Amino acid sequence: MVFHMENYSASLDSSFHALSDPTRRAVLARLVLGNAPVKELAEPFEMGLPSFMKHLKVLEESGLIETEKKGRVRTCRLNSKQLAATEAWLAEQRAIWEGRTDRLAEYVEANQSKGSLS
Amino acid sequence: MVFHMENYSASLDSSFHALSDPTRRAVLARLVLGNAPVKELAEPFEMGLPSFMKHLKVLEESGLIETEKKGRVRTCRLNSKQLAATEAWLAEQRAIWEGRTDRLAEYVEANQSKGSLS
DNA sequence: ACAATAGTTTGCTATCTGGTGAACTATAGC
DNA sequence: GCTATAGTTCACCAGATAGCAAACTATTGT
Numbered sequence: 001m002v003f004h005m006e007n008y009s010a011s012l013d014s015s016f017h018a019l020s021d022p023t024r025r026a027v028l029a030r031l032v033l034g035n036a037p038v039k040e041l042a043e044p045f046e047m048g049l050p051s052f053m054k055h056l057k058v059l060e061e062s063g064l065i066e067t068e069k070k071g072r073v074r075t076c077r078l079n080s081k082q083l084a085a086t087e088a089w090l091a092e093q094r095a096i097w098e099g100r101t102d103r104l105a106e107y108v109e110a111n112q113s114k115g116s117l118s
Numbered sequence: 119m120v121f122h123m124e125n126y127s128a129s130l131d132s133s134f135h136a137l138s139d140p141t142r143r144a145v146l147a148r149l150v151l152g153n154a155p156v157k158e159l160a161e162p163f164e165m166g167l168p169s170f171m172k173h174l175k176v177l178e179e180s181g182l183i184e185t186e187k188k189g190r191v192r193t194c195r196l197n198s199k200q201l202a203a204t205e206a207w208l209a210e211q212r213a214i215w216e217g218r219t220d221r222l223a224e225y226v227e228a229n230q231s232k233g234s235l236s
Numbered sequence: 237a238c239a240a241t242a243g244t245t246t247g248c249t250a251t252c253t254g255g256t257g258a259a260c261t262a263t264a265g266c
Numbered sequence: 267g268c269t270a271t272a273g274t275t276c277a278c279c280a281g282a283t284a285g286c287a288a289a290c291t292a293t294t295g296t
Contacts, residue, residue, distance in 0.1 A: 009140045016138035021284090022127045025207070032214045039242060049243070051285050058283090072242045072293040080215055087208035089143070094205060096150045097198055139254085157272060167273070169255050176253095190263040190272045238296090245290070252283070260275070266268090 011063065015086040018062035023047075024055050031065060031078040038067075038074045129181065133204040136180035141165075142173050149183060149196040156185075156192045 018024050027041055042052040056076065059065045063082040067074050136142050145159055160170040174194065177183045181200040185192050 009143075012143065013138055013140060016134050019208075020131055020134035020138055022131060023284095025127075025130065029211060029214075032211050033218070034220065037242085047284090048286065050245080050287085053244075054284070069243085072291095074243070078215065080212070083208065083212060083215070087205060087212060090137075090201065090205035090208065093147060093150050094198070094201060096147075097196065097201070100151070141254095155272085165254085166256065168257085168275080171274075172254070187273085190261095192273070239294100240296100241292100241294075243291085243293100246288085247286100249286075250284090253281085254279100255281105256277105256279075258276085261273085262271100263273100264269100264271075266270100 011082075012086065012089055014058075014062040015064060015082060018058050018064055019086070021055065021058075023052075024059055027055065027059060027076075028064060028078065028083070031076060035075055035077040038076065041076060129200075130204065130207055132176075132180040133182060133200060136176050136182055137204070139173065139176075141170075142177055145173065145177060145194075146182060146196065146201070149194060153193055153195040156194065159194060 019028075023045055026044070030036060030041060038049075038053070038056065041056070042049060045052060056065070056067065060067055063079055064086075065076050066079050067076045069075075137146075141163055144162070148154060148159060156167075156171070156174065159174070160167060163170060174183070174185065178185055181197055182204075183194050184197050185194045187193075
């Protein structure tokens with residue numbers, strides 16, 4: 001499962017950072033439904049185009065989306081691999097958490113102040 | 119699945135932001151293994167305690183961890199619910215992506231420049 | 237040709253981020 | 267009671283972020 005660790009951490013940095021903004025999450029949620037040009041993506045938001053383009057740039061540099069310009073139209077698409085890779089980090093932590101054998105002991109520890117035994 | 123949407127987006131903002139830093143992810147990965155006091159958590163990192171405490175604060179304000187001070191020791195523990203809630207957003211996007219019925223059409227579109235048909 | 241469209245570039249803000257060192261507080265151990 | 271320990275608070279800094287308006291470029295439609 002450890003393929004190319006070189007910049008794995010940096011890649012997670014930028015992906016999670018990209019995901020930390022509601023505008024960018026909304027763009028991703030839109031692209032999950034299908035590709036779209038910049039103008040259509042920008043429409044729901046009140047900010048100016050230059051601001052919006054910055055968000056797209058953050059998404060593209062994180063690898064979560066890819067874009068291609070044809071004529072005067074730039075079309076954006078989701079990169080599901082990067083989305084999956086990001087989810088995988090969280091899934092792995094949850095798997096470790098769920099696999100712990102000492103959670104019962106911890107439950108007892110958390111409740112030891114309540115005199116259920118002594 | 120939509121329980122209390124009020125600050126759902128803001129909660130994701132802060133969780134993803136907390137996850138976007140390698141120090142904070144390392145702290146989470148440690149806490150997945152079990153609770154720990156601040157000093158033990160801080161040990162692997164070269165930064166000063168004040169800097170490290172800022173990271174802990176970001177994690178705590180995101181809800182990903184909880185802390186409790188007993189005597190002079192502050193113990194930290196993972197909040198698995200917040201971790202799961204964050205993962206859930208990504209899982210939902212993937213589910214939508216995987217459930218799309220038009221991805222074959224898109225595959226064709228992506229490969230139409232290669233003259234496999236015409 | 238020329239006007240509208242789609243995006244880009246530039247320069248300017250205010251705020252947030254992640255780090256520092258130094259001084260301080262509160263507990264535990266002897 | 268003194269000292270070491272564990273954490274906290276403070277003031278400060280450089281760089282990144284997220285927004286804006288205005289001017290600009292490159293297509294497409296007529």
